[in-house]
Amino acid sequence: MGTNNERRIIARGLNSPGPLLLVKKELESAGAGKLRVVVSSEEAALDLQRYFRNRSAEAEIDVAGDDYHVVIDLKHFKDEQ
Numbered sequence: 001m002g003t004n005n006e007r008r009i010i011a012r013g014l015n016s017p018g019p020l021l022l023v024k025k026e027l028e029s030a031g032a033g034k035l036r037v038v039v040s041s042e043e044a045a046l047d048l049q050r051y052f053r054n055r056s057a058e059a060e061i062d063v064a065g066d067d068y069h070v071v072i073d074l075k076h077f078k079d080e081q
Helices: 018-027 042-053
Strands: 006-010 034-039 058-064 067-073
Touching: 006 018, 018 034, 018 042, 034 042, 042 058, 042 067
Parallel strands: 006 034
Antiparallel strands: 034 067, 058 067
């Protein structure tokens, strides 16, 4: 599977809700596609996963070394507005 339409946000070292705030800002300009958010803690990864699943988006967590990658499919994302 290619990552041609995948945007990446590096949020390592940020405690919650820092990664979520970065993601919300990115969503203002992001279209449909995939978003990969790299965080340092399981807590931050789970917060992001919960946020997107509550808005009808698919969100999976992959662990790579010390990092957590939250991969989000924005195709069915419904913003809270």
